[in-house]
Amino acid sequence: MQVNTIEELIEEVAKGRFVIMVDDESRENEGDLILAAQFVSPEKINFMMKEARGLICAPLPDERLFRLGLKDMVTRSEDPMKTAFTVSVDARAGITTGISAYDRSRTIEVLADPKTTPADLVTPGHIFPLRAKTGGVLIRAGHTEATVDLMRLSGLVPAGVICEIINDDGTMARTPDLMAFAKRHGIKIGTIQALIEYRRQFDKLVDKVAEAKLPSDTGLWDLKLYRSRVDGLEHVALVKGEISEAPTMVRVHSECFTGEVFGSLRCDCREQLVAAMNMIEAEKCGVLLYIRQEGRGIGLANKLKAYQLQDRGLDTVEANEELGFKPDLREYGTGAQILKDLGLREIRLLTNNPRKIVGLEGHGLKVVERIHLEVQANERNRKYLEAKREKLGHLFRYLGHS
Known part of the structure; x- marks a missing residue:
């Protein structure tokens, strides 16, 4: 067309x-x-x-x-x-x-x-x-x-x-x-x-509304809270060190309530979050964005419905489609605006997802390097990770068991 x-x-x-x-x-x-x-x-x-x-x-x-x-x-x-x-x-x-x-x-x-x-x-x-x-x-x-x-x-x-x-x-x-x-x-x-x-790409979508120091297991971070002008959702930027013009290590991480709060074994979200924070801490400079896009954008209630379908044999992609959603509804304009507000233009992106690179570059950022972010699979999330690799194009080098 x-x-x-x-x-x-x-x-x-x-x-x-x-x-x-x-x-x-x-x-x-x-x-x-x-x-x-x-x-x-x-x-x-x-x-x-x-x-x-x-x-x-x-x-x-x-x-x-x-x-x-x-x-x-x-x-x-x-x-x-x-x-x-x-x-x-x-x-x-x-x-x-x-x-x-x-x-x-x-x-x-x-x-x-x-x-x-x-x-x-x-x-x-x-x-x-x-x-x-x-x-x-x-x-x-x-x-x-x-x-x-x-x-x-x-x-x-x-x-x-x-x-x-x-x-x-x-x-x-x-x-x-x-x-x-x-x-x-x-x-x-x-x-x-x-x-x-x-x-x-062109509208201002977010405003910084608060910031504070955040001591954690992975050192001291500057926490900056952004609020969306569109839907009122609040997103977090964890900043480590001084941001400069040099390409900066970045992780854009989507919220996962079940994995990160309750330790669900259905996914690898919690492990990826911790691994990304440790990798940025080792660099002593970088940004972790925590974006409110639960369940690849379908929301918590629908994610739980998708879990029920997965228990009946569907994989993570098939479950989303059965509920009437595309496999991945996440958008990257909000995250890109936050990164640009922090002064970033060139980034070294922690991701296994090529679509994330395309999404961020489509909003004016340059991804100069993709860094693998892989954690050990377990018996409960192996099918989930395989579906992401085979149907969503995620670039896992291996899917070893813990």
Whole structure:
């Protein structure tokens, strides 16, 4: 699928032009026509009605909808995609029935105007506001959040207009249809996944909120606590020695509650954590990042469900897939931002996972050396480690028993 860059989409949106955003095949697998609300016109609404044919909606930030007094359409949504519709609206003044292209354009203008108050709207109506989650596509990878994110990145009022694209025969337009639609109408097209990656690379995602000295079995560390602006999770950087421009030893370690707190034998996480701290201590300089990505990003509850499936014979990759997840959901933008905030640019990475190298380098760090981090396998975690080697590409040199 040949698509445009996010930079190109931002430029188009800022000029008041349509763009198309496509979501993941595992989600809705559809494309929406998107326009900045402040550039709406009857002609553009008519184009949406005639050419895209879907439901015309207006994504807005949660705080904006709160100020407008617009409540959710239902108290308990049964929509599998959790699209957050509010009650529908019309402009109170300047329209007739509310359904024409002119009337809908006018209602969207009113929604986008920062001076609008609840008194300027009536419910129900013919425009459907959508509540975008705080944090945007980094929290929910939907067209609603993608629209508001694009408006912010374009320096515009964070309000948009979207409409699903439907084929002539009434079926949903999928990737080949969307590419043809974009070419036919001269509209640039991009993906929500690319927008997620763009934001992880260029948005400031974390803030340092506290620091303290940490004496431990592996010597004295400087503990620096970072909080995510996206989801509020707190991540730890343990720093040893003085960070300089020289390539620095680094371990990016994902949280493992069961292994590191209770000594679970299902994995090697605790042993890897201790080994990494000892190796950095031996260097007298380095950083250990402790990132809150339990269970390769699926969370503790789902990790425990995966354990149940593993007890029935599935391996760690098959269990994640059985639960509806990709084998590895971890992202490295947060960790990369913390490392760069600490002054690192070139690192010597303690890892067996080639994807971690790709992930960090994709966010502006240079991995000048990969250092093996291997510990002894046991009877309970050998199958887990073999699956990581064979299915996830981890570079174990051996899997000896303890």
